[in-house]
Amino acid sequence: MKTITVRYFAMFREHAGVAEETLQADVATAHDVFEATRARHGSEEPNGHCKVAINDHMADWDSPVSDGDTVLLFPPVAGG
């Protein structure tokens, strides 16, 4: 069991109703964290066009997460 801080942005923040929350779950990768938050908030957004960062560094969905990490979940970006 790991304690992960999850931060949501834009559409994800509106779905979750919070900008940040703590997740206690048996998670190994960033993808596991995403799935756990989807289950918690009933989101149907696939991760295909989303991005993830761990502790302020861009990461891959299969990047490992450690106890105490902060995982940032970015919905599809649309700059410019």
Next chain:
Amino acid sequence: MMEVTQKAIDPAALQRSLANPAAGGYCAFEGWVRNENEGHVVERLEYEAYEPLCLSEGEKVLAEAKEMFPYLEARCVHRVGLLEIGDCAVWIGVVSAHRDEAFKACRYIIDKIKVRLPVWKKEHYANGDSGWVNCERCAQHGIAD
């Protein structure tokens, strides 16, 4: 240099900041807020960014462009907050010894900025609705990775 700002972008001042006696060419791109998207009348746009990663990822894009198209100076500024129709949302300027590097680097930078920076925009429509713009649409227009 990559910047994120809540203030109005001043293209003339940014252009002056790139002055370089070795420069023979200057190329700039301005992205403006448009009054229509996908058939909806848009009244204003709201940009949100996660600044720490915007800055680090933006600097990576600028470095990649310099590696491929060696330029002298480049700056990219992305605005955040509530923007009105016609406002400049993103500005990119590149100066180089010759025009080819400036054109190509400028194009590379805007294309990557749109798909890699953690920036989101919410459209506010004339009918009172609003919605987050999904950049899958960007891919449909052939400018995503």
